[in-house]
Amino acid sequence: MSPIVEHSTPVPSAAVLGPFGGGGHALMLGHVHPDADVLGTLLALGLALEGRGWTVTYGGPHPAPALLAFLPGVERYRTLTMLDGPIDVVVLTDCPNPQRTEGLIEQARRVGKLIVNIDHHPDNRRYGDVNWVDTSAAATGEMIYELLTALGAPLTPAVATNLFTAIHTDTGSFRYSNVTPRTFAIAAALVAAGARPEVVSESLYERRAPDALRWLGEALTRVEISEDGRLGWLALPTGLVPERIVESEELVNYPRSVASVRVACLLRERDGEVKVSLRGKGDVDVQKIAAQFGGGGHVNAAGCTVIGPLPEATRVVLAAVRRAVDGSRMS
Ligand SMILES: [Mn+2]
Structure with a gap:
């Protein structure tokens, strides 16, 4: 058939x-x-x-x-x-x-x-x-x-x-x-x-554990915003925050919530790999960014996995995000 x-x-x-x-x-x-x-x-x-x-x-x-x-x-x-x-x-x-x-x-x-x-x-x-x-x-x-x-x-x-x-x-x-x-x-x-x-x-x-907000606070101290305000990201090294917190918090939504941010990015290091979540607000197709690294998803929400270490993965992914954001501004 x-x-x-x-x-x-x-x-x-x-x-x-x-x-x-x-x-x-x-x-x-x-x-x-x-x-x-x-x-x-x-x-x-x-x-x-x-x-x-x-x-x-x-x-x-x-x-x-x-x-x-x-x-x-x-x-x-x-x-x-x-x-x-x-x-x-x-x-x-x-x-x-x-x-x-x-x-x-x-x-x-x-x-x-x-x-x-x-x-x-x-x-x-x-x-x-x-x-x-x-x-x-x-x-x-x-x-x-x-x-x-x-x-x-x-x-x-x-x-x-x-x-x-x-x-x-x-x-x-x-x-x-x-x-x-x-x-x-x-x-x-x-x-x-x-x-x-x-x-x-x-x-x-509304099912958080009693210690979850303290860990959330710890994670959010790592949020960074680019000088032009258009990129927001959070890079989490292994062990900084318990896995159960990272799994349940949708951390990528926090850099996304900054008004000027066009693409938000969460990078989580685990077992030598870095799991990347990308979120857009409609002017950049983040699925195309994820696809450059073998990932996929939707126009406004996508993900991929990049080989670590975390600082190198962050640099490579943010460079791709920067190209996409700058491209969208010119068009
Ligand atoms: Mn679905």
């Missing part, structure tokens, strides 16, 4: 709906370090399929982060090393690059009949047998909402909470430029179906 590719269609076609018509065993496969858009969409779709009689397995190369332990059904999400078949449908959501499954996709191809790739990243590699890539969606959560609606699957409070959280996080709590009227229309439907905004935001943002 030749691959089916659907581009930027907000409503799924019959080819996308086809694999979910019958029943059987479905695997909801996540990628490395799954975030709320990955987990929320895998759980929402999987729970909806279970409601239609499917047997569903959930998992990926890394466990769900503790911060997302409130997502309904997340206790079912397992760390996978081996896949047992046969599997009728393998679904990957919000995963632009199959290499991010750490080899699980190759196993899935052997034991699975069909790979379905549902994503909103512009750099998606179209690696599935069925590919539905809608770059106009603010989150893959919007796409799974459309999919469930087209399937006629009921929106239970558990499904609605998973999708609402996926959209909430990918839009920075409905603040970023990817937010559209459709985003709010879908969010409204999800709240009507039982998602509770106050529970989701408290679960995401």
Whole structure:
């Protein structure tokens, strides 16, 4: 069968709906370090399929982060090393690059009949047998909402909470430029179906440990802003701040919050590598910067990994950011 590719269609076609018509065993496969858009969409779709009689397995190369332990059904999400078949449908959501499954996709191809790739990243590699890539969606959560609606699957409070959280996080709590009227229309439907905004935001943002603010303060003393004010960055050496703090704080949002900053950058040193997060405000395509280092993402949010040490990685990445920012000013 030749691959089916659907581009930027907000409503799924019959080819996308086809694999979910019958029943059987479905695997909801996540990628490395799954975030709320990955987990929320895998759980929402999987729970909806279970409601239609499917047997569903959930998992990926890394466990769900503790911060997302409130997502309904997340206790079912397992760390996978081996896949047992046969599997009728393998679904990957919000995963632009199959290499991010750490080899699980190759196993899935052997034991699975069909790979379905549902994503909103512009750099998606179209690696599935069925590919539905809608770059106009603010989150893959919007796409799974459309999919469930087209399937006629009921929106239970558990499904609605998973999708609402996926959209909430990918839009920075409905603040970023990817937010559209459709985003709010879908969010409204999800709240009507039982998602509770106050529970989701408290679960995401008001679960700090007692010592977290002190560590946050320690990290923020390292924020630097360029002389012209257009670049903001935070370079964190290994061990300066506990990993649990770095994982839960979205530190890149702090340099981003400075008015003059056009591109913000977080560089985290770990095991000889430097993990880089880039955030823009619409005038610079940070995905293009990340792509120079083998990474990817969206226009306003992207990431990559650069070999350390930290000072050298910081110099190289900031030089690329500087070129992009200066280029945007001239054009
Ligand atoms: Mn996403």
